[in-house]
Amino acid sequence: MIEVQELTKRFGTVRAVDGVSFTARPGEVTGFLGPNGAGKTTTLRMLLGLVTPTSGRALINGRRYAELERPVMEVGAALEATGFNPGRTARDHLKVACMAAGLPLRRADEALEATGLAEAADRRVIGFSLGMRQRLALAEATLGEPRVLILDEPANGLDPAGIHWLREFLRHLAGQGCTVLVSSHVLAEVEQVADHVVIVARGRVLRDAPLAELVRRGELTVRTRQPEELRRALEDAGAAVRAEDGLLRVSGVDAERVGRAALEVGAVLTELVEERSGLEDVFLELTRAEMGETQ
Template sequence: MISVEGLTKHFGPVRAVDGLSFTARPGMVTGFLGPNGAGKTTTLRMLLGLVTPTSGRALVNGRPYAELDRPVTEVGAALEATGFHPGRSARDHLRIACTAAGLPERRVDTVLERTGLTTAADRRVIGYSLGMRQRLALATAILGEPRVLILDEPANGLDPAGVHWLRSLLRHLAEEGCTVLVSSHVLPEVEQTADHVVIVAHGRLVRDAPLAELVGAGGELRVRTEQAGELAVALENAGGRVRREDDRLWVTGLEPEDVGRAALDTRAVLTELGRERSALEKIFLELTMAEPDGPPAPPGTGPGPEETGPEKVGAPGKGGQS
């Protein structure tokens, strides 16, 4: 499990993360969403011990990353797909990672197969596409069979088949009981993959909710009947707001059972009744476009939108992956 409790990080006058709290639970894919500069990468780096919080705590399985006995077997992370020696093959990279972490070398073939890299395993990484490097980063992250997985933009560079593969893998890992935290800008893919979403803006939490609850919020009911006029009057009398298009009604303020009762009372035959879900992208924009409280930081101060200052350099110790 991942627990973020009152997490704050200042870089000089810039508040990169501001009192952030959320939980990512086992058996679920949690989407970690926000615009550029929202503090997502800084938060992930604090979870992995790469950046020291100004205040608050970032915990993996109830402990700070630095206090984990064998972090490579508890948490796997892929924050970028560039940390590979270009002259090494994927197989050699994974062998070295196994040796450094004290893992059996048989894990190399297992993760190569699971990430679809077996046929390219002996090619030098310099010849890999971005999508293949993303697969290698993920292979490195799952080398120690961790129960917590932290990923930053894992779909970047993947083709449609690769995105489908990634979705299936993350869903499978969650079904096996893993805690999966995924930061991504690919909102349609998050909508197909995540169970829960955490949305941040200006370093602060703006929404923490199950995906089904979030995308259902504010959705219209779609009703179709040849008795649209009579039913529209009944639905408005029941407290609903109705917009009519020929034999279709778009209803807000009521639940499907309310429509059913009104249809029964008016003897209207329903040929369609469903809910139009609000798209995640629309909700995301509504939640994150608001201006932050207080004046913005002066130009030229602090790090760039997703930078984390000097502490960015380095990787988790004790055999963990960055």
């Protein structure tokens, strides 16, 4: 579990992180979102003991990172896909990391296999694309099979197939009971993988909620050749219905219930569209409001 409690960091007169609090729980992928300069990376670096907080606490499994006895076994992190020796192969890089952490060398090949780099194990990192470096960073982060994973922009440089793989990879880890905290600008991807979302701007938390609570279904737009019959059936089912420009605007029931109501009265549906507020809509609304208030 990750617990951030009233975390604050000042750099001179700049307050990069301002009283941030949130919890990332086991078995969930938590999306940590915000515009550039929101304080996301600084918060992650404080979690990992790379930056000292001005005040507040950042805890992993109830302890500061510096207090963990074998941190590589408890938390894996990939903050940037750099720092590799360009002349070293992927396998040798991970073997060196294993030796430094006191891990069996077999973990290097296991991590390469898990991240889809087995065929590139003996290639030098200098020839790796950004997406391959991202995978190598993930392989290194998971060498100790930690139960907490902290990632900063892991989809950067990945192609569509790589992004799909990353989604499945993170969902698998969460399914195994891991705590996964992911900072990302790829909102559409976060929407597909996250259970919980924390949105920050200007160093402050704007929203901390389950994804399902943020991304809500809106009205259903229905077109049919029998609008009156369908309207009555839907109202009998507890829906709110209003007619507008030859369409029915329906709320209070889902698309399946509309379909069943249409079947019951023999109405032919020629259009059925579900409107919804996506994560991007929520993100832009919150961050624009914050930026407007602070200007």
